[in-house]
Amino acid sequence: MISGSGRCFYHPDRAGLGICVECRNVICVECTTQFEGINRCAKCLAARLSQAKKIVARTEWGVGNLLLMVLSIGFLFGSVWALAAMFSS
Ligand SMILES: [Zn+2]
Numbered sequence: 001m002i003s004g005s006g007r008c009f010y011h012p013d014r015a016g017l018g019i020c021v022e023c024r025n026v027i028c029v030e031c032t033t034q035f036e037g038i039n040r041c042a043k044c045l046a047a048r049l050s051q052a053k054k055i056v057a058r059t060e061w062g063v064g065n066l067l068l069m070v071l072s073i074g075f076l077f078g079s080v081w082a083l084a085a086m087f088s089s
């Protein structure tokens with residue numbers, strides 16, 4: 001018999017309902033959080049959310065803005081070039 005099975009990892013007096021996909025602990029209805037349709041305990045969800053926030057912030061300021069900046073500069077230079085070519089001919 002596996003110790004702790006069927007009982008919430010955080011509340012030993014409560015019946016376990018699901019298993020957290022991150023830490024594999026049995027969790028009760030109060031500890032179960034559904035995020036993106038996946039069961040996680042409150043602790044793992046908090047960790048996941050802070051991690052996701054960091055990734056979003058990094059992507060926004062890193063790749064997204066850089067790409068947008070490069071594209072707009074390229075577009076600007078392209079239009080200037082096209083105009084110059086149009087007027088010089
Ligand atoms: Zn967990």
Ligand SMILES: [Zn+2]
Binds near residue numbers: 008010
């Ligand atoms: Zn619980």
